[in-house]
Amino acid sequence: MKHGNRMRQRAALLLAMLAMLPGCAALLPRQVGIDRRLAALPRDGLALDRPVTIRWNDHLVPWIEAESDADLAFSLGLVHGHLRGAQIALLRMVARGRLAEIAGPLAADIDHALRILDFGRAAPAIEAAWPAETRAFVERFVAGLNHAVLRGPRPPEYGLLGLGREPFTTADILAIGRLAGTDINWLGYFSLLAERGTPGFARRWQRMLEAGAGTTVPANLEQAALGALLQGLSRSGSNAVAIAPSRSASGAAMLASDPHLGLSLPNLWMLVGMRSPSFHLVGLMVPGLPIIGLGRNPDVAWGGTNLRAASSDLFDVTALPAEALSDSEVTIRQRLWFAARRRVRVSPQGPVISDAAVVPGRPGERIALRWAGHEPADEITALLKAARARSGAEFRDSFSGFAVSPQNMLWAARDGSIGRVTAALLPSRAGFPQADPVLDATDPAATRPWRQPWDARDLPRLENPPEGVLASANENPALWAKEPPPIGYFFSDGDRVARLRALALAKPKLTPADLAAMQTDTVAPKAAALAAGLLARLEAMPGGAPEPALLAPLRGWDGDYAAESRAALVFEVILARLVPALQPEGGGRGPETGWNFLTTFLLRDLDALPPPRREAVLRAAVAEATPLASRYGTWGEVHRLRAAHWLVNLPVLGRLFVLDTFPVGGSRETPMKSGHGLVSGPHEVSFGSMARQVSDMADPDANWFTLFGGQDGWLGSAAFADQVPLWRERRGIRMPLRPETVVAEFPRVTVLRP
Template sequence: MRALIAALLLLPGCAALSPRPVGVEQRIAAFPAAGADLERPVTIRWNAHMVPWVEAETDRDLFYALGMIQGHLRGAQVALLRLAARGRLSEAAGPFATEIDHALRILDFGRAAPAIRAAWPEETRRLMAAYTAGLNHAVMNTPPPPEFGLLGLSREPFTEDDLLAIGRLAGTDVNWLGYFALLPARGTPGFARLWERTVAAGSSAPEAALAGRRLAVIGDILAGASRSGSNTVAVAGRRSASGGALIGSDPHLGLTQPNAWLAAGMRSPSFHAVGLMLPGLPLLGLGRNPEIGWGGTNLRAASSDLFDVSALPPGAFTTERVRIRQRLWFSAERTVRRTEHGPVITDASVLPRRPGDVLALRWVGHEPTDEVTALLGAARARDGAQFRAAFARFGVSAQTMTWAARDGSIGQFYATTIPARAGFPSEDPVLDARDPAATAPWRRLLRTPDLPFVVNPREGFLASANNRPEALGGRSPPPLGFFFSDSDRVERLREMLAALPRATPADIMAIQADTRSPRAGRIAAALAERLEGIAEAAPLLAALRGWDGDYRADARAPVAFEVLLARLVPLLQPEERQGATESRRAPESQWNFITAFLLPDLDALPPARREAALREAARQAAADMARLTTWGEMHRLPLAHALVNLPVVGEAFRYGDHPIGGSRETPMKTSHGLVTARHNTAFGSMARHVSDMADPDANWFTLWGGQDGWLGSAAFADQVPLWLERRSIRIPLRAETVTREFPLVTRIEPRR
């Protein structure tokens, strides 16, 4: 009987589990053009990969059309993002997600939406209304996506507050992941030292290992949806082959499908640009117009603080009962408490905490900053000064923005809103809510105009890679955070840029595909030196000798290095944690810890214990290596839909995996933890952009996956071969080139 019930429940999902193949021309023909609320006719030109190029006679119609396009191509994706941003996952996943929803309701991504809308300039208000109307026209006038039957969802119009909540989800403070990984250890012996070393290492929060299935889901949501990684480089015109400045960006996000970005081109009276958009928002996160090209990397700034509110009086708390609808079950009720220091996150059972802790989270994302107006202004900037000025009220997620101009100039600045801190706590990330000194920084928020910037640096190039903030233009930044990527990636980018006397777009594309980690090569050499004379290490030493840190897919040395790390790092952890099942997921397993402390910790051991650890690690690693071949055979790039995590039917959404090069901090980032067997990377490089500002048509983009989120579409994963072969799609700015290269046409007439 239970099998029969399960089968009946899955019947509506058959279209998702076994989708009907649909060609590109069929998908374009299905575009819901009829009844559009336009002022003037709009033309959408498409190429063979379903990249749209929109031509509109009014700005309002452009944004209405962009909403229609996103609704048509990514309607299911935006709906699922709304479920996450609003804490409504239980409506699709049932009781499994109830406590996840409770945590998401406490984090409350939509909290600032009414205040943000109230402060919008009239133009922002008008364009967002048009976009929302176009999005709703598409989602309400087309058949529901195949996923809806499986998830028990129905079509539902979006509000501007929904979209702002999605934007705030994309602006998540990635430091939360680091906090969540550390909080359970508070109060344990050695925590003060662990925190001190975390700050010293700049531990990379998105790679933090989170224990527990439901917490891991939250981690996947936050890391996968937030703009938590990326590389961006710019080369000044005086160092390029064309004489025009070059810009290159490759965002790092979750690797599930549909891709977190959507490529598009557009032209209206005020907008003329190409780039990548975040589904659910009518904004170009990276791209170019005729004068300026841009990209951003997550600054990893600490836009949040944790406060101990356990000693506050009862009157300091407000309480709300929230109702969580559960699919196939009764609704549940949970409590959400808030203080002036933010929501009480320890009320969420799935978020980690020490027993007895009552902690509130204060976040800039709960303040009415204005990313929409900022990015609308950035898309129309005509020089670097205008571009930077557009970010005056930008808040989350904090970005290191890099730009390149048609006149050959380049620049970089920090775009954020952040408390004016003098420093960070040295022993514990949790502040005392009763301490005026702890709360004082929130009385003065620093914004983009207050922070350093640089224009045309002496080197003639710029790079950023989520690294620790540096002085720009001779000015050092104020204290901005503590969870940063290791400097290996940015140093490698700069090394390659410095070696190019006259850079070309092909050179920038090659940099984006680079798989070398010089620091890994140096650590491997140092470990090999310490392993000399240990018989068990012979096969490892044979592979590691002379390795320069290149994680090529066909290489053997990365296998030896990684299995050695995986076996050695747990042996160097504090004695009370050695042997624990989570020892390979501890903060010390992150790359920042390894580069900062592995060799000093190893050398600090008594000689007998050091030799024993090396011998045991070598013995286990040699056995691991004997079962493995190349790095690409061990390290895989998965192609899977976000629904792969569903119980029972999830495997139907796994479409395979591919051998891939790269590692945690290589320019082509393919992140992983400590590994001893075949594994998938879940976070890393998933989109590419390169533009030569000397040529309006010299713009290339690629997505890991494809443009169309419709299951079964020919454009769902058609860019995978391009990605693997390091080829790209040109998206030009000149009208005549667009006409020639985007031959499929949708004409939308105003409704009568």
């Protein structure tokens, strides 16, 4: 069997290497300056009604001025295609389950799962219900995107990945949007299916519910790869803070937002300014989508954080008659290999996800997934309305048609109001199952909540709180809403939101610089509490705490994970030795590496041990941590941030796409999030704070944005990673709204003519 595995691995490696031969241009990209990239923008045969002016700054950020909304939409699509064409093409391949066309048979099982999930399932119904203005805007955006993709220069990655010039459709755009709205609970759901009914499952499930966090231990390599894809591409994290005029140095409301996503390049946001008869705003757009996800117009600034809501339910459809399920076959094309055929079944409660090999369940059981992203809701219309909102109330009311991904949307308005709205489509549940996450599809009480789901009009909202501060960090709504309805199982630990609130309330008046400093804060208060608890237990042992020199930095530590911190390093290496020793008997999950599990169970599980066993576990953890801690001086020596193109994930040649690695502060639940697991030595951060926004409503020009990476997705471009120094130095790019400031700060001019 081992020999067979080695043969398969070698065959896969050979296939991958052969597939890369046409892509040498991506391996050794030519360096391209800003002016050459602008000159390459395709400008012949443009389907415009009137001339459009695009002004660019030195970071290749465009500011588009159009005389009609239709021309604005076309120009936006053109810019997206020119700057991020390869990235958008890859997003479509994921959303459509076509990765095997790039990676060959290695990706066939992942494609099967993606075909079952079917991110484009609701597209026909959504398009049929679009208002005329939405339809026109999206169609013109797609026309501009296709002009760039079909007529512009061929990105270097195309040869490496075997991609051709293929036009996009409006349905592709909707599928990409729903991909970005993936339910973060899926990974936890899928990892649990095979365990249901096994000894110890009930206890593990109860611990997950108590901690308020799911665990994702992949059942196989394909599930791990699928999880990495979905987690890296979905909007699953973020911080947002809104400040009332009473707490603002300028006397106007302010807003700060920093989304958390996979930290690969190019960034999963791009920065744009625009003006047309209906639109006047600056902000961040997901490549390939015609909407501003977070930004600012003259009257409202907004940002958001993932609600962490359960926008999906699992249903056992085993007892349903066979005729209740539709059954079809899909063809999965495989690079350098024959096409594969796979089965896709859909039940009244959604696709049968257990048919996917990457989601193993119990033998003979059929499990379906009911997801709000399969409903004909309309995020594009909602966000186009939000972009044109003239008040906080208009912004709030824009989200009645919004489904995924569920968001806490925070806003700050020019009239001084601040607020938050829960933007989601969720089943109107009475509660959540406490014994098993899978519902019975034959039980009317289980299926009824999906017949009349809640949307933003029914879900919690909050406006103008007396303290003048709103903060959000993926926390449980119960922390701010009075008796919220059942929204989700698993939320971020309250550490981040508590720290953000504390920083916002620490000063009587805040400036934009204060908000920018909050975004880069590296303190985790509960880490300080955990460290103090561990020290107290160590010191209570007979003979006192071992290795006093090692433990000295932890005394009085405030939980700051600054890159230069010694205490953060010592704390984490001790955790890495302690947590595995506290796994429950029988091979259970025990206290997970996730922060919620550590803060909920670590000290409790220690105290539950017999004293001799507790002493032995603590002494062993400290003894094993000592030599590791002695090899490194600070947290930043082991906690590294990698700036790399997403092609770094390719076998053999991936390291060619690493631009740099450098020390970085932060941790799992610090405001400046830089996620990691247990620390046994140097490691690379792959998820965290990857874009920033600060806006002061006192001044239309007071808007600053930064991307981890750069604006241009073209390998070798001078604007591919030029914002990394800004990100590291905590500086932003000003994105003004006043025309005269735009002219002064965006000096390069491109005129598009019909």
